[in-house]
Amino acid sequence: MAGSSFGKLFKITTCGESHGGAVGVIIDGCPAGLDISEIEIQQELDRRKPGQSHLTTSRNEQDSIHILSGVFEGKTTGTPILLLSYNADMRPEDYETLKKVYRPSHADYTYQIKYGRRDYRGSGRASARETLARVAAGAIAKKYLKTKLNIEILSYVEQVGSIFSEIDYKTVRAEAIESNIIRCPDLNAAEKMMSFIEEIRNNGDSIGGVIKCVIRHVPAGLGEPVFDKLAADLGKAMLSINAVKGFEIGSGFKGATMRGSEHNDPFVIEEGNLKIKTNHAGGTLGGISTGEDIYFRVAFKPVSTISQIQHTVSLAHDPMLLEATGRHDPCVLPRAVPIVDAMSALVIMDHFLRHNAFFARPLKNNG
Amino acid sequence: MAGSSFGKLFKITTCGESHGGAVGVIIDGCPAGLDISEIEIQQELDRRKPGQSHLTTSRNEQDSIHILSGVFEGKTTGTPILLLSYNADMRPEDYETLKKVYRPSHADYTYQIKYGRRDYRGSGRASARETLARVAAGAIAKKYLKTKLNIEILSYVEQVGSIFSEIDYKTVRAEAIESNIIRCPDLNAAEKMMSFIEEIRNNGDSIGGVIKCVIRHVPAGLGEPVFDKLAADLGKAMLSINAVKGFEIGSGFKGATMRGSEHNDPFVIEEGNLKIKTNHAGGTLGGISTGEDIYFRVAFKPVSTISQIQHTVSLAHDPMLLEATGRHDPCVLPRAVPIVDAMSALVIMDHFLRHNAFFARPLKNNG
């Protein structure tokens, strides 16, 4: 109720501030018998960790994950799984400035107003370090979906500023995404994005972008009608990520300009299987998966921490100048890719279990 | 868990198919002592009802609302409120075609696959008639927010196809929205939208659009960090509405193209009060309301029911031609305005109660 849980059956509860003792997550509702190891989870975490390249921040963040419960002899037992990453690097002297200022477009002010106090070290609970817990939990969901149901989740950077990838989502492969530090499968666009981000960094500025996600081989029938539509839960998942300002599925905002006669997706029979052409719907109808690819786009605003001097206000409501110190990410998109992956995996996993509850029968893929 | 509940403290559970006995909603969690009458709820319902003008469908739908529990002597008692609208007009002979076909971009196929059966009369549970229950419940939330907290929610049609309203959301007034059948406060744009929709209707086609919503006077501090961010819950609420394909808050997708130095919203002191300039954030930071206007946009695809002949597939997987009969809405946007209002009210109301829970107020002992 206080906002740190996600999912209903595959339910995660995260905890931890950027500079407290640890960041962690309890997963309550993971089916028993899944092979899982710290190494596999670490691989996903390494994709979001700072300092992977000169384009991302190189703060010395501790990302090592520990499994403290719920796994025995290499397999999940069906009981709650605690994943923990200890924080390091707590130097109190760094926080004197943060204590007294409301940084523009950060959550300092709203936390202070809501709770009457805040952990001002780093960004406290509002820090992007919280997403470490999501990626760790998502790694387990992703593994389950891949090994038990052959569901594949691929997120990638489609847009940085006004530079776009031209690759069709239907043809994107994991290797192409991981082939460059931008995590953009269109190498041409990736090059341009890299130079542009370099320029942004040199200006002490930051830049936004869009991540696209495609989810393949989701069986038809997942998702609950009315309020817990699959698209609604995916949207909520994405909009809960720091810096996300928009979500669109299938035709999205472009669909608003279309006519029914061009937007409607015809049903056809291909090689004996029912298929849905065009898929403007983006893989769901009435909130329920169709068996076609689910695809959507997630808009990220530029990160709020920049190196330029900014006008702002102190805790005491005095106008002041803020000068950021230390390094920051000019573009968070490449590191956000595994977060979008993780949140997608959590939503699909939760809906798989929810669907399962009401049926004792196997689910079939579309084709 | 099966998807028909929304909200955690101001919790609604809806029920009903388009052609079953009734459409209804139970609200569990409405504070005691609120004045409420069937007439007030009916006023909101009348804004979504079919047949308000020649631009919307004129099916003879029954929209009369009945309060069957939870209100006594004109005031809410704190116990569950049941609101019900009986269905009429059930002519079995109309449904023989619907029984055997998967209509393009409708939920016939996914319901059939999920449940192994479906109520094929109208669109059954997937019918837009379900939104009647949302608007009825939302009317109570809206009343509470307005009378107790002075919170104002204004939704309006900002875009139909590629025709845009040019009015700044900051200046929009309720009277301007209700001044025309499109519910677009820019009368110039409204005229163009009307002619365009008329043309669409004459072609037996349909058209999408965008609804904008602004929420004023929300106190700073509402919303839960991490997963239940205000923006995430608003996004889910909107994406749970039939035909919605996109949601963006504040700068939205445009924010993806911006630099931090232009996107960051400066804190300032104005007449002794802390204010936030530019408000690209759209009224929330870190998931929590800032006290500035909350504003967002919701993209609707064109409605799936059109009068043109379409290729599709039967329940038996045979290709067939579908010819729609009866009247339909060429553009659902004007009738969707009160639904966006209602869902917004439900989200804000729920977060108000959630916030309330954690802030102590003295209780008195017996003696």
Place this chain on the structure above:
Amino acid sequence: MAGSSFGKLFKITTCGESHGGAVGVIIDGCPAGLDISEIEIQQELDRRKPGQSHLTTSRNEQDSIHILSGVFEGKTTGTPILLLSYNADMRPEDYETLKKVYRPSHADYTYQIKYGRRDYRGSGRASARETLARVAAGAIAKKYLKTKLNIEILSYVEQVGSIFSEIDYKTVRAEAIESNIIRCPDLNAAEKMMSFIEEIRNNGDSIGGVIKCVIRHVPAGLGEPVFDKLAADLGKAMLSINAVKGFEIGSGFKGATMRGSEHNDPFVIEEGNLKIKTNHAGGTLGGISTGEDIYFRVAFKPVSTISQIQHTVSLAHDPMLLEATGRHDPCVLPRAVPIVDAMSALVIMDHFLRHNAFFARPLKNNG
């Protein structure tokens, strides 16, 4: 959150006051494809209705049930089921006394304190009429459990005042329970209970008692460890019924006086099947069903409405005398039997779906 929902996957939400428009329930989470009719539900309701014999109250209560959604062509569709029973017999003049008094051991005072107002007609939301909604929803769960899983639920009156049934729960049959108006399968005890209740009635008094419930053929493996233990959820279900003051499962309070060497239930192999002797556990270990009979006892206090004159206090805190008018139940136990049945069915059904969620495999009975 406001207390009118029960269950997580087979989730019911009830509404209605004793003298408002209707009492009803929405079931969200009933699997699709179950045959169900108003007649079957009515049969369970008729077991709890007043006026079945001269031992129970003969108020002219309306108990007819209507299915208003979620059932199509005689089968559940998987969407929410609304069951409704309209109230009748609202004579405002009867309530003037009730308006101003706090009746001893009723909820008048606590509702007034909590909400600042109350529906004083009858007992409003605190009326036992609310249990009609539970029995109606329970009838559907009971039907599902019986037809799909062969699970049998039998509740009966084991004790009235200090008169006990001597029948072993293992041998009780439904026919014996329904063979007499007390719903006590020990006919000898039933006779004594009847005369005793007659005497209580003649004194204008009321009397408490105990209902026993046995649930047969529950597969091993249902129930969630730690907080949502099967026994804990059964206990909560029973303690949520009006007038219930105690719950014990298996050895119960007697177990507190036993030694481990006599209480421990040995595992044995019988005809190739694992069985558990003695079953002091009452059918669960570690919160999870063992496959043996689940059995428990539920203590009901005497009903608070009596015909004798009582000292009490008015709304204005003045001492006053209360004289009950009209008829009342001297012993509520026989009518409470179907409520215990219903709540048991709701708990088992919910845990069946919860278990189902995490496993895609069939469940086996113990023997």
Place this chain on the structure above:
Amino acid sequence: MAGSSFGKLFKITTCGESHGGAVGVIIDGCPAGLDISEIEIQQELDRRKPGQSHLTTSRNEQDSIHILSGVFEGKTTGTPILLLSYNADMRPEDYETLKKVYRPSHADYTYQIKYGRRDYRGSGRASARETLARVAAGAIAKKYLKTKLNIEILSYVEQVGSIFSEIDYKTVRAEAIESNIIRCPDLNAAEKMMSFIEEIRNNGDSIGGVIKCVIRHVPAGLGEPVFDKLAADLGKAMLSINAVKGFEIGSGFKGATMRGSEHNDPFVIEEGNLKIKTNHAGGTLGGISTGEDIYFRVAFKPVSTISQIQHTVSLAHDPMLLEATGRHDPCVLPRAVPIVDAMSALVIMDHFLRHNAFFARPLKNNG
């Protein structure tokens, strides 16, 4: 949904097996601004820890608690609190026997059947060590209730086998409870209990008993009607504790033998205050607190681990003899007292927040 969460607003999620990495709990929903330290929590934990006297087991269990998030500068921040106690003493060689046997009245069998595997070290997730997490979380709730609302929770051993405390719950003081190792405020009875437990231990046996709990100064008005009655939630909380077989509130099972005329609690005015005499209700009416003392009894069966040889069955379904090694608790009651305290605190705290939610308090707008 998988059972490891408790509470809705003051929500705890526990994790950990007896011999995994750690036992822990996340509290999501603790109000900001409460002073809390590891030392205070440790004090409650020390009351449940093994080896406090020669009457309880002296296994070398690690009970040190660590606060890893949600507390900053000595105060809660409103964000999730992670409390962790690391396990020690994992000697794999000890578990070879446990791996292959179903111990009578333990959860070995049901976990194996439910999950298809189990952590057989100690009792894994079914171990009483899990209650450490409850006591840790409960310590925070207890502190809040005491300091902010003056609510006092006192549990004590009222019965061991057939030896009863004769002290009236109304007069019990914390010092009397803690004055002896049995935690029985009647020193006479405590002496007898001690000798009896010594005898039980010498026989290699175990014994059950009853814990009584009284909660003082709960304001009138807490608790939700219908399903989430205060008594129902207290009952569930207690029945979720290992080895609990029964719960009764107020008159309890004795109430079943009483007449309405003797059971009804009269309202009276004393020194200008409304009071409720006799309090057979046990402090709640209609599920809502009356402002009088809440009191209830909790029945514990004898612990299942005994030193006598027992007949049982192996994992391979072969009959076998089980000989317990190591030390065990002959009577768990004294150590269970802080667990009953903790669960009570969690229920009252949760209902306090829930009540709080629905009662409006002014919020301030930004300007």
